[in-house]
Amino acid sequence: MNIFREWKLKQELKKHNKRQLKMAQESQRDNIIFYIFSIILILVLCAYYLGYRFKIEDLPIIGILLLLITNLVLWISNYKLKKDILLYQKGEGLREAKMLQSIEDKSYEKKKQLTHLILKNEEGYDVKTWSIGKANSLIIGKSSRVRVDIDLTEASYSSLVSKNHAILNKTDNGWFLEDLGSVNGTGIQKLSDNRKLKVKTGPIKVESGDIIYIATTALLIR
CATH class of the missing domain: 2.60.200.20 (Tumour Suppressor Smad4)
Known part of the structure; x- marks a missing residue:
């Protein structure tokens, strides 16, 4: 197999993998923001429905609660993202290996077919x-x-x-x-x-x- 072609293919695959990972991370970040705002909105609606009236002295408690919720959502999202990335990299590695093997097989077959x-x-x-x-x-x-x-x-x-x-x-x-x-x-x-x-x-x-x-x-x- 031509060394330059193999190197070029690997570089293209790396660029493709980086683009896919970046897209996955951006999508995950958008999901995190959506989850946090959704939880905050649900809590506010629940409090309002139960007739709870917010007071100034309640703000520290509410802030701590929101911070804990945000950290929990971030931790869950990061855990899920790492898991997805590992699965993605494993899948990409297998696809890359299969692609390279396919090219090598074609190159080998070409060498066999003398003309x-x-x-x-x-x-x-x-x-x-x-x-x-x-x-x-x-x-x-x-x-x-x-x-x-x-x-x-x-x-x-x-x-x-x-x-x-x-x-x-x-x-x-x-x-x-x-x-x-x-x-x-x-x-x-x-x-x-x-x-x-x-x-x-x-x-x-x-x-x-x-x-x-x-x-x-x-x-x-x-």
Whole structure:
């Protein structure tokens, strides 16, 4: 997966999460104000209905009562807000993980679906391209009595390429490269970590961006 795309996606998700949390907090604040005024109004109406007449000396008691009610409402609202935030963050974390996993899966599937082999010259320019999207098995070598799928007869160092040099096989897990007992060997340079590997006794998995070396002839995988 492209590192820049992954970083950009994470930044967008963080911004989205902050916006959602801010909206939740603002909504919670509005609810708190509404609850407090509603309780005060109910108390005043109840007192009026019961025929209670407010006096100046009652103000401290009323103020303390309202303060206690306000603190209780704030405590309940904050507790509920923290609980909602934890649930929200957990849900967002799961959605973010699923989204990233989905992108990684698509990227992995894309790497598995190779479409072209490109012959490169010493300067790195494209010389010839083979479409391999519908193939399941490709023999790489030089044209002779036995037909090959990727013919390197016209490559600059074709003299170093065996007639049946290597083979690419498509499986459910992707493409694999295997040497067919060539004289000058087969290698691969991995895009992921720039490692250079020799293909000797067994098949090696290849992905888009890797470079196959048939002796000294370079084939870019796309």
